[in-house]
Amino acid sequence: MRMLRILLLTWEYPPRIVGELAFAVRDLSEGLRKLGVETIIVTLADSPVALGVEDKGIGNSGIGSLQIIRVGNPVGTHIHILTWAMTLMTEFERVSAEVYYRLNGNIDLVDAHEWLCVTAALNLKDSLNLPFVFSIHSTEAQRSLGSKGPLSQAIKSIEAIGFGEASRVIVGSQEKKIHLISDYGVPPEKIDIADAFRAEEVFRIYASVTGNIKEPGLPRG
Template sequence: MESGRTTLRVIILSWEYPPHIIGEMAWYVRELARRLKKEGVEVYVLTYAPSEEKTDVDEGVVIKRVKPPITVTTNIVVWSLLFTTRLQAVAANLIYKLGSFDVVDAHEWITVDAALALKDRFEIPFVYTIHSLEKHRSASSATPLNIAIESVEELGCREAECIVVNSEWMKSEVTSKVSGVASKIRVVEPYTERWLEGVLKAYRSV
């Protein structure tokens, strides 16, 4: 935390946030961001813009909605790289304007590349929140696309200072896929009394 600032400042990266809803992650990220804000954390969410780029404020949480320069691509990996390139630019502008951030919390593999860039360029500790793994989302894990996504998931696990999962089962799934990361995994069950406490402990551990 930079000199003179007493509040935790966090960037949350998520390609889902209401009204852009693909699954449960959209609601998870919104509720987490709101709870963090109520706890006094300075929260900025960078997420996908289904239409034009804009900035919203949701119960005190600053939401920056961004979109890749090209929206039609050959596959989700290419799209994610274009999207995260734009995330990096918007995040960098925030940092130049506001000063340093204490944590970047990347949700799912799609935002890993942006988190790594912010970690490398600005030395912001990287927390990787895993909601699911490619082997759970796909009927097959043998295609080049599946393998590419799994490689990003593994990279995120290895490069993150802390990994947040929602259950002991998910922890076992991660450790069965990626060796040597068990010690930095924190199990934090969402929507419980200790949810926020667990996330804040993860943030403050890095």
């Protein structure tokens, strides 16, 4: 008997803070731990001294846990954000695969936050047969104010691939759901709203994907 175990991919997690994503993922992961979920975060290290594994230990339920694996980009110099993102994701994939095999394949799903983590999640989905959940906090269409430039178009294409390949797409509001339907053509039935990414609501979305967990804090059968 074990709890739901997830891989969560994010390029921001404290102490690396670029925007609100870092705090949203931190609060979500802490909330999932309290619900008994075994959460393994793969994220970018804020500096070379931050590389490695941080174990947050057992949650209040006595069965959840939170582990943070911080990695660096294997390529040191970049001329473009896309090369930076793609090379970083190769390291995310490598570390995630190591975790998967160390745990004898006992990973229930991968949750990728934002477009930067899509390629890693897709490769893990295809090579390890892991369900893929795509969590969207903001989109390129919103950030770029509708730019038609090549960089924005490339990022939008990555987002669109993620929307198409994901089992579920999670957003934090009804407004964001409407945006994905109207601007990206995502089927409404594929989008779940987890208000402000509250852990209890995200947990139930994970449950609908895995089909194994019915209520927070209950071990798998």
